[in-house]
Amino acid sequence: MLASDSTAPDVLEAPLASTATNNTASATTTTDGATPPESGKDQEQAVATAPPEDSSNVEQGDGDGDADADGDADTDADAEASAALEAEEREELQQFINELREKIEGKRQLRLQNSTFELPGEEHFARLDSNLKKNTAFVKKLKLFTATQLDALLRELSALNLSKYISEICAALAEAKLKMTDVPAVVTLASRLHCTYADFDVQFLEAWQKALNIKASEKIGNPSKLRVDLRLFAELVSSGVIQMKPGLAQLGVVLVHLIAQDKDDHSNFSIILSFCRHCGEEYAGLVPQKMQQLATKYGVEVPKSDFLTADKQLNLRTMLKGYFKALCKHVLAEQTELMNMTKNIRRTMECKGEISTEKREKCELMQASFDKLLASAQSLSELLGEPLPELAKESECCNPGTVIDNMLDSAAFGVLDPWGDEETRSFYTDLPDLRQFLPNFSAPKVDLETLEEPSELTEEAIEANLDAEMDLDDPPSTASDTALETASEELPSSTPTTATSTPAIATSTAEDVKPHKMGSALMELGRQQQQQQQQSQQNQNQSQTQTQTQLRQQFDGFLVNLFNCVNKELIDSAAIEFLLNFNTKHQRKKLTRTIFSVQRTRLDILPYLSRFVAIVHLCNTDVAADLAELLRKEFKWHIRKKNQLNIESKLKIVRFIGELVKFGLFKKFDALGCLKMLLRDFQHHQIEMACAFVEVSGVYLYNCRDARLLMNVFLDQMLRLKTATAMDSRHSAQIESVYYLVKPPESSKREPTIRPPMHEYIRHLIFEELCKQNVERCIKMLRRIDWQDPETNCYAIKCLSKAYLLRFPLIRCLADLVSGLSSYQPRAVTIVIDNVFEDIRAGLEIHSPRMAQRRIAMAKYLGEMYNYKLVESTHILNTLYSIISLGVSMDQSVVSPLDPPDSLFRLKLACMLLDTCGPYFTSQATRKKLDYFLVFFQHYYWFKKSHPVFSKSENTSDLFPILVDHTYRDCLAGVRPKLKLYKSWDQAKAAIDQLQEKLYPQLKANSAQDPSLATISEISELDEGATDEDSGSSNDQRERQVAGQEPEQSNDWTENETEPPLPPPPPPEKSKEDLEFEHLYEKMTTDSYQERLKEPIKATAKDIPVPMMARLQKKSYEQITGGQASGSANTNATQISKAAANHEAAPGSPGPEPPDGNGKSGAAAVVPFVLMVRGNKGGKQQFKSFVAPSDSHLAINLKLQEQKIREEKEKVKRLTLNITERIEEEDYQESLLPPQQRNFTQSYYQKPNKHKFKHQKGAPDADLIFH
Missing domain, CATH: 1.20.58 (Methane Monooxygenase Hydroxylase; Chain G, domain 1)
Structure with a gap:
């Protein structure tokens, strides 16, 4: 790092660069232009040799002509830039001078006030409050002084008598822990106290002498407090609160001690630097170098403070310069x-x-x-x-x-690959070599990776750079043309154009050069030649104007077509065309503005525009430099604006920066600085901007060695901010997505499952080979496996049951496969169907978002099974009702764990099942059942939609997902195109109430007539299961039907329902008397039938009853002593045999032993009998009692006969109850049909009778035709 980098501000570089540019341009013009000849002969010779030169160097002349044509525009732009820069510098200088003058004048007035005041008298203090409590509280407040308390403290000061508390007040102010912002307020308060109390300044100076007592051998304990105290003491001295002479002495002592202590480690540098910033102008005459240079440049005088003389200021300045020299050595x-x-x-x-x-x-x-x-x-x-x-x-x-x-x-890390694949690397690194298109191009090829990057890519360097950039004042927006023109320094064109340019440009260039080359030679040609020359010049000027207009129009068309280049070849051709035909300084500036102002929604074209700029950068570096500067300023302006608008423009800026980084046109250091700037205030739009930037260039930066560590730090910081901040789920998902895009999780390699060859073969057939074209082949292959092997059988069933492992379009093929196997392996297909139902049921009982795709696939699979006639419509309807009712609470105040209010997945599940098999409900009975379900389905939909979770709020519209709403409406439109949808939850509930009134009362009436039916529910369920099993066996005789066939075309497939496929002819109309008679007759028949059902069935008595006289016969002594129970002979044989059977033990156990009177058991088990014999006298019957052993043939036969009779009665009872239940079921099914069709029902197993068509008499029935 050079010292000149810090001493040359950016503001001073612009005019110097502008001057250098102008000097370079003028020097180039002088060099390119021909030297004026010294004589006329030389001029004639120059004129004579001009045409060959122009004809041989047309390409060079074209480039010079373009530069001369744009010279005026470039001069105007440079003048505007210089004027804008000068105005900005003058405004900055004037603002600094105004602030400095205001500060100096305020201090002068304050010193005057503190030196010419008049102390109040004793009567003034007598009127004030001298309360001890209030005065003590005032002193305590001073120890915790802040600038916000100034007004309140001044009011208290004017009301309290603090004469006895001056020492405490001085100590409190000197010991208070203040901030830099509190210093002006303390000076104001101290001035008020100084003007009120006479001995305040003396005691205040003593307090400060104690506070600023610094020993040369001891280090500063609290540098932060001393930094504030030193500034405050200097402000008090310059304000006149503390006397000047002792105050300056104390201040000098402190500064000398600080500098003396700081010769080695310079730990007190922050204290001295703070003093120079805030008090340097008053005590040392210090003015920032930048302002001093601007004042010298524009001839403005900087105001100076008159607090100290120049000699005293020189002493302090000399001491500070000595300290600075020691610091440089350090x-x-x-x-x-x-x-x-x-x-x-x-x-x-x-x-x-x-x-x-x-x-x-x-x-x-x-x-x-x-x-x-x-x-x-x-x-x-x-x-x-x-x-x-x-x-x-x-x-x-x-x-x-x-x-x-x-x-x-x-x-x-080894070898890092920032591209990932060869195609991406080729797009960003393989740029066309333009030297083969520009044969006269002599400039060296520019390497994109030679852009100067800071050698120190550390977070501290980025922080320092960000602080410096955020302190600069940028224009509010860089999108204007003026801001674009002054954004960067323009470089002169150095690339010639091709020889295919129009000759008019070369002619215009020659005409511009002619006035300089010919000079006085034209004067010697004569008046006639001058007239001809003027006329030809006018014609050439007109042609030049027309040519420039045409070129401008061509360039505008080129810019319009530039945004249509959406592949690598087109953008390369456009870049070559620009360099060949439009490569001038003015057009490069216009190109930069056009690319920068690309539409914010065209994010797809940003990589191609960046490649275009990279190709142009090989020959002219000003386009890339200007574009990077514009993007940087626009990005910084958006960050400083801190509004939540124009998110698309912000995303365009950061994505454009990311693309330029990958082409090497934007410094990695600046790009990482932009990301760091976003992480400073990581919320709202800045989250999306950071995610977009990392998405575009994060992988590249993370795989570059010089930026890897910083990128890793920023990524971890993003993840920590996501965890520590309560942000929207969408933003959290974006952060996780880009984080794992750059740093994919290290997943351990999963060991492959080793399966037997037969299992692998089955998986290969079902999950890999199965498709629409080879379903029959897969059926043949699966038929050949060993279905008798339990392991193979179970695994094949397991694979056939997992439809969610296939691609979604192949689920229909899997159902076709299972349908083909049903004729050969019915038991296995039955298990597969059971597995499908069980999987759907388990998905309804376990609410897990992870099973969403699985549940959708299984619902699709079940619908395709119905289409291939593997299940009945009743099964589909039961599943549909389970979807909208299992675990669903229709009370909005009760939250169901299986169906939360914000979960709409069951709607999607029902729509999937209806979309799959709903159009195949073709029979009238199934369509009627489906219509009933659609009523409940709409009720469930409106229950979900009307929940408070999806209700409207003040600032938002309906929160119900529009995609789910469209899915629901499309589903009902596909199943019932003419169905009238309900518009509210109330309408749906009203429709359900109406349906209950229509259907449920009849069911309740039937169940109320025989309450004993409730006790045989288990038998009914068994019978229903048997019936379903019997009816399910008919699937094997069905021909497999392609599910895609229209219901109207499937003439050979009808449901085994109670209705024929074709409606019967309407019955003849009946009179009112006939209808009344039929109603009364049916009622009488039903009543008679119900009464007969209630009558007990009397069984035929097979046993001969014992007469009463035999029952009253007295027992003999032997019977009494033989252990026979009293009255045993009075019962008939059947009753005795039943009693013996009831007390008989299990097989293999000894027979029952009748107890005697003392509770003791007999010796052997016997069965009592009564023998009837014909008497001698008149054939009168006689009865004799005897007992037989329980193991005798007579007893055993009697037991077997009674057991047979009992089993027969149970069988008759069960059949009778089954018949009753079936009659009720038929009555219920008949009640669901229209009245005119109730007499035409047919059995499920019977083929429909073909009725002979009869022409209808009278007018046709419109309801039957259209409904």
Whole structure:
């Protein structure tokens, strides 16, 4: 770093550069122009030799002609730039002088006030409040003084009598911890106290002497407080609050001690620098060097303070200059030490290949300390007007961020590829060599990578550069033409044009040169030749004007067509055309303005425009330099504006900068500075700007060795800010996306799963080979596998059930494949269908966004299965109802965990299933069922849409996603094009209530007639399952139908429903009496049937009842002593056998032992019988009781017979109940049909009867025709 870099402000460089440009231009003109000849003979000879010269160098003449034609425009532009710069400098100088004059005048008035005041008398203090509590509180407030308390403290000061508290007040002000912004307020308060109390200045000086007591042997304990105290004390002395003589003495003592202590490490430099900035003008006559130079340049006198004489100011200035010289020596010593450490580190790296962490950190700390010291020395050099000594070059100075990190990068990162692929590298690096298109081009080819980058790409250097840039005052916008023209220094054209230019330009150039070459030779040709020459000159001027107009129009057309170059070949051709035909200074400036003002939505063309600028940069560097400067200023203006407007323009700027960085036209240092500037206030639009910049150039910068570490730091900082800041989910997703784009996560390599060959073959057929053209081939191949092998069978079913592993268009092919296998492997296909239903059910029971694509695929798969006649319409409708009802709470105050209010995925799932198989509900019964579902579906949709989560707010419209709304409407339009959609949730609820009134009361009435039906629900479910299984077996006899066929064309496919495919002819019209009779007859039949159902069924008695007289027969003594129970003979045989059967033990166990009267068991199990015999007297029947063993043939046969009778009764009961339930089901299905079609229902298994067509008598039925 050179000392001249800090002493030459940017504002002073512009006029010098402008002057140098003008001098260069004039010198070029003098050199290019011919030297005036000394005689007329020489003139004639020059004129004679002119035509051959022009004819041989037409190309050179064309370039000179263009430059001369644009000379006036360039001169005007330079004049405008100089005028604008001068006006800006004058305004800055005048503002500085006004502020300085105002400050000097204010101090003069304050000193006058503090020196000519009159103290108030005793009666004044007698009227004030001397309350101890208030005075003590006032002193405490002074210890915590801030500028905002000044007004309140002045009011209290005017109301309190503080005569006895002056010492405490002085100590409080001297010991208070103040800020730089509080100093003016303290001076005002101290002036008020000085003018009110007589002994305030003396005691205040004593307090400051204690506070500023610095010992030469001790270091400063609190430099921050001393920096503020020193300025405050100097302000108090210059304001007259403290007497001048003792005050200056005390101030001199402090400064001498500070400088004496700071000879070695210069740790007190911040205190001295702060004193020079704020009080240097009054005490040392210090004026910033920049302002002094501007005042000298424009002849303006800078006002000076009259507080101290020039001799006293010279003494302090001399002392400060001595301190500055010591500081410069310290800077040189620090640089030498840093360079030595760098050499040692480099040597260690070369020898050992690694550097210890301790040495690395020590070098970094030394580098940071040196940078801080150097920046401070530059600031003091600007104030004192003293130049810094020349330091060593940057290449020789320590740069641990470059030296160490590059060495570590070489070992750790290896070869870094900033492009990623060969095509991208070719686009950004392979630029056409224009020397083959410009044969007379003699300038050397410019290497794009030779742009000067700062050798120190560290975060501290970027921070310092940003602080310096943000302090500059840029124009409010750089999009205007004036700002564009004054943005950068214009360079003269150095590239000739081609020989294919029009001859008129060469002629005009020759005419411009003729007045300089011919001179007095034209006067000797005579009056006649002069007239001819004037006439020809007028004609040539007219032709020149026409040619310039044509060229201007051609260039405007070229700029318009430039934005249509959207590939590499077109943009290369456009760049070559510009260099051949339009390469002038004025047109290059216009080109820069046009490229900079590209439409903000044309982000796709930014890479091609950057390539165009890079190609032009090979010959003329001013276009790239001007464009980079314009983009930098526009970016900085957007950052300083801090508005939330024009996000597209901001994104265009940062993306354009990113593209120029990859072409090497924008410095990496400046680009990283822009990213750092965005991270300072990382919110709102700046988040999107940073993400856009990293997206475009982040990979490039991260893979460049000199920018890798800084880019890594900024990326980590972005991620930390995302975690620590509560930001929108969209911004968080953007940050994560660009972060992992630049630094992809290091994922461990997943070990491939090793499968048996047969499993791999099955996966190959289903997931790789399956497509629309080879479905039949895959069916044949899968039929050949061993389906009897349990392992192969299970794996094939598993693969056939995972439709979500296929590409979405191939799900239909998978359903076709399963349909083809259903004829050969029905059990496996049944398991696949069950797996699909189970997967959909599990997806409804587990709300996980990760399963979204899987659930969509499985819904699509189920719909395709219906299209290929693998499932029935009832299954589809049950699934649809499950989607909108399972785990769904229709109460908006209750949040369902399975269907959260903000989750609309079930709507998408139902729409997918309806879109897939809804158009194939062709029969009238299925269409009616689907219409009922659509009512509930619309109710669910409006329930979701009307939830407060998606309700309108004050500043936003409807928050319901428009994509979901379109999906819902497109789905219903595809299923029912003429369906009238509900417009609110209330309409949907009203439609459901109406549907319930139409259907549900009849079901309730049927169920209320026989309440005992509720006890046989399990049997009904079993029967339904059996029925469904029977009906499902009919799928094997169906012919496979392509799902894409229109429903009207599928004549051979009808659902096995209760309705025929063709509507029957309408029944003849019945009179009112017939309808009333049929109604009464049906009611009578139903009542009679229901009454018969309630009557108990009397079974035929097969046992002979025992007469009463036999039952009342007295027991004998043997029966009583034999352990027979009382009254056992009074029962009939059937009752006794039933009792014995009820008490019989399990097979293999001993028979029951009848208890005796004492509770003891008998010896053996017996069965009591009653024997009926015919008597001798008149054939009267007689009854005798006896017992038989339980294992006898008589007892066993009786048990078997009773068991058969019991099983037969149970079977009859079950069949009777099944018939009742089926009748109710048929009544329900008939109630769903229109009244005129209830008598024409057919069985599911019967083929429809073909009715003979009969011509209808009378007028046609319009409702039947159009509905």
